[in-house]
Amino acid sequence: MAPRANWKGFLRLSLVTCPVALYPATSESEKISFNQLNRQTGHRIKYLKVDADTGDEVPNEDIVKGYEFDKGQYIEVTKEDLEEVALDSTRTIEIDEFVDKTDIDPRYLIRPYYLRPDGKAGHDAFAVIRETIREMDKVAIGRVVLTNREHIIALEPLDKGLMGTLLRYPYEVRDPKEYFDEIQEVRVTKDMLDLARHIVDQKAGSFEPDKFEDQYEKALVDLINQKRAGKVIRPTERPKGENVVDLMDALRKSVGREAAPAKEAKPAKKPKKASASQKEMLMPVTGKKSAKEAATKKPTAGARRKSA
Template sequence: MAPRAYWKGSLKLSLVTCPIALYPASTQAEKTHFHQINTKTGHRLKQQMVDEQSGRVVDKGRKGRGYELSKGRYVEIDENELDAVKLESTHTIEIDDFVPAEDIDERYLDKPYYVVPNGKAGADAFVVIRDAMKRKDKVALARVVLSNREHVIALKPLGKGLLGTTLRYPYELRDEDDYFDDIPSPRVSKDMVDLAAHILDTKASKFDPHKFKDKYENALKALVKRKAAGKTIEVPEEKEEESNVIDLMDALKQSLGRKRVGKATKGRKRATAHPRRKRRAA
């Protein structure tokens, strides 16, 4: 059964409009989640809102929104007052621009959504917009309001539908210079770079997300299963960290040698599995 739509509205390209729905393309449902419990009774705990000055529990009806103007001084904003800043993009995703996909800096990519036509009435318009984008190999940039916030969203064809990815605003990204400026620029030999590039070639493959294995998640599920079965959980001793003082060229050569040994072993296995037939004596 398909999940409920996260957002419903219209997709608009100039004068062409069609009803659409957005569904989250990612989920955390399969991850192992823990609840806070009372270790004495085994009962689940509930969180309460507490006034930081008086320490008293605050009823849900007294909970509101406040923006901190200065330390400890807030201006209260009512829910109905937020309606004053509602935008057209609350119910309509209007396409503003079309850009090449490679122009979008990956740091701006945020959350993915599946975009589908909402009902058969606007399916024709949806398919026309989707196929026009396929033909031009372009990504659409539009605006949408999600969780009371306006986001820029990038739309591109994906199978029979569209993939919508919300984008971060420039003010949400940190300046890379604050982190990269202190990286030294040592002179390294061309031989080292060539050797490293050769190692990269030996590890070349195609992107396949099915190869990704969440080792921590699998270990966590195994731990919970063992604990539920009444078995003792033993914490392994921490291994001593190896020294980072190495000869770079020697490490590169050893890395390449290890790869060659692995290939040679596979070759010997194949040769053993399919030995050549001896020729009969004349």
């Protein structure tokens, strides 16, 4: 089932307009999350909204937004006040300009969204805008209001739709000089560069996301399985960092180390995706297998996801 749209409105290029819907392109709902519990009772912790001075619980209908302009002094801002400052981008993504993708500094990228026509109308206009961007090999820049904030959005063709990436404003990007000024100037010799390039060549490949597995998520599933099975949790040995005394020697050893596995490398098999039922189980269902079989066979992958 497709997720609910985060935003609905119109996409406009000059006088060409079409209704569109914006959907999140990524999700973290499959990651394991934890609830906070009372260690003494095992009960889940519940947060209450209370008055900071009286300690009394405050119902949602009595909670309003406020801006602290001085210590302990607030200006109340109502929902109606916020609607008064509503911008055109609240309902319309107006394409302001077209830029080269290489012009966009990666530090300004926030998160991707999918943009598609909303309903049966407007597919022709959407296709014209999409193919114009594709033909010009540019990225369209506009603005959109999400969660009561106006964002810059970069639009580019993706299959039959558009991918919109939210961008940061300049004041949100920190100056690198604050972090890099104290880095020492070091002379890197040609021999060092040659060895390092050789290591890079041995590791060269194309980016295929399916080759990567979330090792931490896998370890969490294994940990929970072991705890549910009543097993003793033993800490794993952590890798120790070593001081590099001779950089050239370390580079030479790295070249040899990377060359050895390359000769025996075989195409990696793509991991099978867990079915919906697997994701809901940490251990075999009681009654389907004997306790002895369940103890000897490794539990199936996947874990119940609970929101914190």
